Amino acid sequence: MSGSSLKNSIGLVSPQTVVMREPLTLACGIMLSSHTLVFETYGQLNADNSNAILICHALSGSHHAAGFHEGDSSPGWWDSYIGPGKAIDSSRFFIVSLNNIGSCFGSSGPTSINPDTGEVWGASFPSLRARDWVESQRLLMEHLGIEVWAAVIGGSLGGMQAMRWSLEHPEKLLNAVVIASAMKLSAQNIAFNEIARRAIKSDPDYCDGDYLQQEKAPLHGLALARMLGHVTYLSDELMGQKFGRELRSGTFSTEKTQPIEFQIESYLNYQGDKFSDSFDANSYILITKMLDYFDLARQYQGNPVKAFGHAQCKFLVISFSSDWRFAPSRSREIVHALISAGKDVSYAAIESDMGHDAFLLPNNRYEDALASYLSRVADGLDASIQAEGDQT
Amino acid sequence: MILDIELISDWFRPKSRVLDLGCGDGSLLSSLKQKHSILGYGLEIDPEAISQCIARGVNVVEQDLNRGLTNFPDNSFDTVVMTQALQAMRFPHLVLDEMLRIGQDCIITFPNFGYWRTRAYLNLRGRMPVTKQLAYQWYDTPNIHFFTYNDFEALCKERNIRVLRSYCVSERFLDRQFISLWPNMFAETAVYHLTKL
Numbered sequence: 001m002s003g004s005s006l007k008n009s010i011g012l013v014s015p016q017t018v019v020m021r022e023p024l025t026l027a028c029g030i031m032l033s034s035h036t037l038v039f040e041t042y043g044q045l046n047a048d049n050s051n052a053i054l055i056c057h058a059l060s061g062s063h064h065a066a067g068f069h070e071g072d073s074s075p076g077w078w079d080s081y082i083g084p085g086k087a088i089d090s091s092r093f094f095i096v097s098l099n100n101i102g103s104c105f106g107s108s109g110p111t112s113i114n115p116d117t118g119e120v121w122g123a124s125f126p127s128l129r130a131r132d133w134v135e136s137q138r139l140l141m142e143h144l145g146i147e148v149w150a151a152v153i154g155g156s157l158g159g160m161q162a163m164r165w166s167l168e169h170p171e172k173l174l175n176a177v178v179i180a181s182a183m184k185l186s187a188q189n190i191a192f193n194e195i196a197r198r199a200i201k202s203d204p205d206y207c208d209g210d211y212l213q214q215e216k217a218p219l220h221g222l223a224l225a226r227m228l229g230h231v232t233y234l235s236d237e238l239m240g241q242k243f244g245r246e247l248r249s250g251t252f253s254t255e256k257t258q259p260i261e262f263q264i265e266s267y268l269n270y271q272g273d274k275f276s277d278s279f280d281a282n283s284y285i286l287i288t289k290m291l292d293y294f295d296l297a298r299q300y301q302g303n304p305v306k307a308f309g310h311a312q313c314k315f316l317v318i319s320f321s322s323d324w325r326f327a328p329s330r331s332r333e334i335v336h337a338l339i340s341a342g343k344d345v346s347y348a349a350i351e352s353d354m355g356h357d358a359f360l361l362p363n364n365r366y367e368d369a370l371a372s373y374l375s376r377v378a379d380g381l382d383a384s385i386q387a388e389g390d391q392t
Numbered sequence: 393m394i395l396d397i398e399l400i401s402d403w404f405r406p407k408s409r410v411l412d413l414g415c416g417d418g419s420l421l422s423s424l425k426q427k428h429s430i431l432g433y434g435l436e437i438d439p440e441a442i443s444q445c446i447a448r449g450v451n452v453v454e455q456d457l458n459r460g461l462t463n464f465p466d467n468s469f470d471t472v473v474m475t476q477a478l479q480a481m482r483f484p485h486l487v488l489d490e491m492l493r494i495g496q497d498c499i500i501t502f503p504n505f506g507y508w509r510t511r512a513y514l515n516l517r518g519r520m521p522v523t524k525q526l527a528y529q530w531y532d533t534p535n536i537h538f539f540t541y542n543d544f545e546a547l548c549k550e551r552n553i554r555v556l557r558s559y560c561v562s563e564r565f566l567d568r569q570f571i572s573l574w575p576n577m578f579a580e581t582a583v584y585h586l587t588k589l
Contacts, residue, residue, distance in 0.1 A: 316446070335453055336463055339433055342409070346446050348439075349454040365439050372447040 008083050009075060010042050010067035010090055017106065020139045027129040034115060037140055038106035039063045039098035042082060043090035045146075048388070050381050052146040053088060053374075054137060054173075055097040056154030056161035059229075059287050060279055062105040065097040066090070080362045087370040092378040093150065098140055100133045102286045110282035111212065123209020123282050128290045130157070130164045137161070138169060150377055151175035155359035156326060157287070160294050163334070166311040167296070175377055176311075177370070179318045180359040182330035183296040183304055183337070189325060192232055193288040196225035200281045209282055222281045223272030230271050235322035235355035239264060304337035314344040316373045318366060320358035321351050346373070395561045396475060396501040396583050397423075403499055403557075403585055404428050408470035411494065413457055413487070414477035416441050418450030425450075458482040461490045473499040476525075476581075480534040485547060492553065497587040504560070506540030506576040508567075525580065541576045548586070556585040 015038050024032045040063050045052060055065050055078065066082035068075050076082070076097075084091045099107040102125060110125040141149070152162040152173050159181025166176045185193075200206055203221025207214050231239075243264040250260030300307035315338055319331035328349050338345040348369040352358040358366070397420055404410060406428045412421050415434025418441075424430045433451045436442050445452035455463075458481060472495030474487075479502055481487045491498040503525045504510075513521035520530040528535060539547075541560065548555055560571050560579030571578040 332463065339453070340465070340468065342431055344431075344451050345433075345453070346442075346451050347453045347455075348442055348446075368439075368443050369446060372443045376447055376449055 008085050009079065010083050012070060013040050013042065013064075013067035013076075014069070015040050015063055015106070018140065018143055020136070020143070022139055024132070024136055024139065026126050026132045028127045030126040032101075032108065032126075035101055035108040035136065036106070036112065037098050037101070037108075037136065039096060039140060040065065040067075040076075041144075042066055042095040042097075043093050045094040045144075046381070047385060049146055050148065050384070051092065051150050051378070052094045052096060052141075052144070052148075054141070054149050054152045054165075055082070055088075055095060056133070056137075056152065056158035057097070057100065057103075058154070058156035058158045059284075059291065060275070061099075061158070062103065063097050063099040063107075064105070066095075077360060080360070081367065081370065087367050088153065088374060089371075089378065093374070096140070096144065096146075098137065101136050102128045102133075102283060102290070104280035104283040109280070110286065111280045120212050121282075122212050123285075125282065125286060128286060130160050130290060130294050131168060133161055133290075134164050134168050137165075138172070141172070147172070149173040149175075150381060151177055151374065153177040153179070154181070155179040156181055156356065157291055157294075160291075160296070163296055166313050166315070167307055170310055170312040173313045175314050175316065175373075177316045177318070177373070178331075178334060180320055180323050180326045180331070180356055181334070182326050183334055184294055185292055186330075190292045192228065192325075193292055196228055197285050197288060199224040199228065200285060203281075206281065209285075211281070217276075218281045219273070219276040222276035222279065222284060223269075225281075225284060226275040226279075227268045227272040230268060232325050233356040235324065235353055237322060237353040238355055241353070243267060304333070305340040308337050308341035308343055311338075311341070311343055315346070316370070317345060317347045318359075318369060319347075319349050320354065320356070320366075321349065322353045323356045323358060325356040395563060396581050399559055399561065399583055400473070400475075400499050400501065400585075401427060404430055404471055407431070409468070411435070411464070411469045411472045413461075413472065413474040413491070414480070415445065415450070415452060418445035418448055418452060420473070420475065421445075421450045422448050457487060461487075461494060464490075464494045466493055467496060469495045471495050471497055471499060475499075475501045476503060478502045479537050479539065481537065484537050484539075485551065488547070488551070488553070492586065492588050497556065497585060499583075499585050501581055501583045502539070502544065503535075504541045504576065504579045504582050505538040506542060507562075507580050508577050509580075511577075541579050541582045544582060544584070548584075552589040554587050554589045556587055558585070559583045 017038050019036050021034050064076040065078040066076040082088045099105040101107050102109045104111045110121050114121045152165045154162045159178035162176040162178050200221040203218035205216040206218040246263040248261045248263045248266040250258045297304040297307040317331050317335050319328035335347040350366045354361050410430045410432040412434040415436050421432035435455045437456050442452050472491040478484045510521045560575040562580040567578045
């Protein structure tokens, strides 16, 4: 950990683990008698427990959103936006970031032990919906003594959770920040996810999902799935700028037999391998299916205006110009449904050539919009504490 | 111009749905919310203005008015308002049609290019007017359509737009003495409340 990277950083953080003893009945009908959640918190809860923010991670995210773990050289996945004085300001908010169930960073999921059988869950971990994550997050909320979130914030699949929160527990959040997200996946989105799943399942070491029991791992298939995903999270422009047609090894001059490798090939292979070492294949299959199944308005006759009619919070929606997985037009659908439903919403369409990954990366305008919004939220909380203080 | 904002702020109905096209820093919507508890949304493309709106708690949606407003259904707002921006539209007459389609009624304010000081500037100096209200050089200005009070009156007649009320305003005391006699000459800004015929 270098000195410069500590500027505006939360610094060292350590995760906590809690076992939820309350049974959780999942959307698929299966009940988890108990489940484990790993989470981190940044900042301090204020006098009336009103300044809590929930961070919802996306497909491959974890509880480690900001700061550094002991011995790590790189910070959490959203460190650019979470920290003292940053857009999601840990000096004003109490920020909660958890690893959701079904994922593989310590919370109950395919790599954990099924308490009912004593065996590892593996591919038998029940199928999940975004609402299951919301319910499990609500249990964590109770555990932490929080009654209302000042904001629920997430990008991509995280934004879907924020929207789901606004419909499932409208009275339990004041603001939803929905970044680079959509009310449901397109056919093309589902297609990419299915290719990824098939890549994993085609790996001989996948063993029909029972690879953990057989002490194997479909590393090759998972790497392939990640490489495909990674390409769709970047934009053509960005890949062109970053890699172009640069060669990592070999040459095009004649009479040379050395094999040629483009920079982009080497980069993608590296990213794929790095990912398959840290993520679980069954989790990847489970969570991509969860993305595919998400349809915000399904239970409201497919009518998003009717769906958002249930929301009580204010919304901030943000999209990125070069994001073709969750394009700006998908965010505009959210915004227009909210306007038709008469809800408070602001929308910033950020210019960026970083593709879908833009929501994770530094960008002045994005930062400014998010910071302006949340700083007003914090001012409102301060004012209401002040008013209560004056009354007593 | 502050006069036009003061004038129109009482034209909005309490708790009505208001769409402000080119809402700038959101000051109009913010004051309408305080005064009349309206549910307002502003459309804007300037990033700095958008941040200002967000910071003061005004609903703002990033959208380029020149790319159309087809995403807003017919009669989805009580009032659609546009202050000092019609002259910056690519096709002002089409924007006007859209405003009347989306709103039950519309409120528009615009700088009158027929105002005597603007005329004098062009006539005597022979250069495109750069005034307090039109503070840009001709080659670098958002204002691409200059029109007068009379031009707008004619457009409303042509397009069967019903004028509920209109006012001509000027910040100068002397102008105000003649404004009702010769609005096209003495109005700095024109203010219209319109609806479909």
